[in-house]
Amino acid sequence: MKIGVYRFSALGDIAASIPVLRAFEHKPLILTSVVGRELLKDEFENIIVLEGKGFKDIVRFIYRLKKEKISLFVDLQNNDRSKFIRFFFDNVTNDGVSFEQSVTHIFYDIAKKTKMVQPLDITYIKKEPTYIVLNTGSSPKWISKRLPLYKWKEFSEVLYERFHLPFILTGDSNEKEYVQEVAKHIVGKKEVIAGKTSIQDLKQVLKDAYLCISTDSAPMHIAAVQKTPTIGIFGATNWIISAPFGPWSTALWDEQRFQSPPKKNLLKVGNYYDNIDIEKGLKKIENFL
Numbered sequence: 001m002k003i004g005v006y007r008f009s010a011l012g013d014i015a016a017s018i019p020v021l022r023a024f025e026h027k028p029l030i031l032t033s034v035v036g037r038e039l040l041k042d043e044f045e046n047i048i049v050l051e052g053k054g055f056k057d058i059v060r061f062i063y064r065l066k067k068e069k070i071s072l073f074v075d076l077q078n079n080d081r082s083k084f085i086r087f088f089f090d091n092v093t094n095d096g097v098s099f100e101q102s103v104t105h106i107f108y109d110i111a112k113k114t115k116m117v118q119p120l121d122i123t124y125i126k127k128e129p130t131y132i133v134l135n136t137g138s139s140p141k142w143i144s145k146r147l148p149l150y151k152w153k154e155f156s157e158v159l160y161e162r163f164h165l166p167f168i169l170t171g172d173s174n175e176k177e178y179v180q181e182v183a184k185h186i187v188g189k190k191e192v193i194a195g196k197t198s199i200q201d202l203k204q205v206l207k208d209a210y211l212c213i214s215t216d217s218a219p220m221h222i223a224a225v226q227k228t229p230t231i232g233i234f235g236a237t238n239w240i241i242s243a244p245f246g247p248w249s250t251a252l253w254d255e256q257r258f259q260s261p262p263k264k265n266l267l268k269v270g271n272y273y274d275n276i277d278i279e280k281g282l283k284k285i286e287n288f289l
Contacts, residue, residue: 003114004070006031006085008050008077011199012242013103014039015221017076019245020107023117029068031061038199039222053081062088074114076107102243104225124227124248124288127210131166132159133223135214136182137175137194144236144266145215146178147273153185155213155278160188162282165210168193170202170219211289213278216242224249229288231281235272237265248288252281 005028007017014036021030021044030040030047037047048068050061062085065073073089075082086093097109104120111117136152138145156167167186171179171194179194197205206212206223212230214220216237224230224244232244232251238261239251253261256275266272282289 001071001116002069003028003072003074003116004031004048004065004068004089005029005074005111006077006082007036007107008033008079008082009036010218011035011039012216012218012221013076015218015225016103016245017107018043018225019104019120020076020111020117023108023111023120024114025116025118028074029070031065035199039203042200042203058085061085065089072114074111076110100240102245103241104245106241122247124246126288127228129163129165129210130208131168131210132163133168133170133206133209133212133214133219133228134182134186135170135212135217135219135223137171137179138215138217139172140174142236142267144269144272145217146269147215147233147276148271149182149185151273151276152182153187156186156188156190158278158282159211159213163210164188166190168205168209170194170197170205213281214244220244229285231278231285233273233276234261235276236262236267236270238262248285250281250284252276252278 007014030044034049037049051057073086073091075086075093078094092113094110097106166189169179169183169192173195176195180192183190183192203222206228207226209228212223212228215233220232224246230244230249234251234253239253240261243251254273254275
């Protein structure tokens with residue numbers, strides 16, 4: 001049986017699906033976007049890209065899947081587009097899956113319905129003490145995810161005192177100016193590579209890191225699925241659903257302000273991060289450092 005697994009966007013969710021894609025007993029055909037292909041191409045050879053969102057693009061996509069003789073369509077997207085596509089195939093959907101868990105485990109519960117996946121891989125080998133990634137930015141739409149500058153200064157002081165490692169500050173071209181401003185407040189040796197990396201370059205940087213501290217973002221998920229100890233910093237978004245993967249990762253939020261995640265993600269900028277203590281995150285993952 002030939003299985004096609006569909007996850008089109010966003011980049012963070014595609015990254016969070018990687019442990020699930022790895023768990024299939026036989027590598028599935030990955031059905032994704034252009035940016036998804038760029039993220040996954042080093043691990044998966046069989047990828048088909050949906051080039052656009054138009055009706056003609058979708059029809060061509062379905063025709064290609066028919067030529068590939070896909071027997072089972074595993075829908076990790078569950079939007080109108082994916083529902084239309086899966087109509088033409090036997091399919092597995094997210095009906096009956098709990099959404100009170102991380103997105104990776106949501107995807108895994110869907111994939112388990114095929115009865116063709118192994119347990120998620122949570123084996124771990126300690127990282128070499130290379131450098132610490134600070135992924136401080138977020139897209140212009142989600143500036144509510146950005147911490148105040150003094151918190152990054154505070155975090156860097158704790159991290160440098162404990163590990164004496166250089167920092168690499170990551171981000172895309174839209175975040176470059178903000179990341180450069182953050183870097184002025186970071187203690188110790190640091191390098192800003194925001195806007196200078198391809199997706200594959202960024203994936204390698206995150207894989208080789210000793211530790212990653214990140215806002216809720218695609219780099220947070222990319223780091224975690226590659227078994228880099230990761231602390232995700234949350235406030236404006238849901239730290240249960242968006243938690244980074246693996247026992248080597250944890251989510252931090254201001255527990256004095258929030259007793260539970262916000263019911264809706266918060267676009268408005270606010271003081272969501274004032275009482276976050278990076279020491280608490282380090283304590284949670286100390287066995288992996």
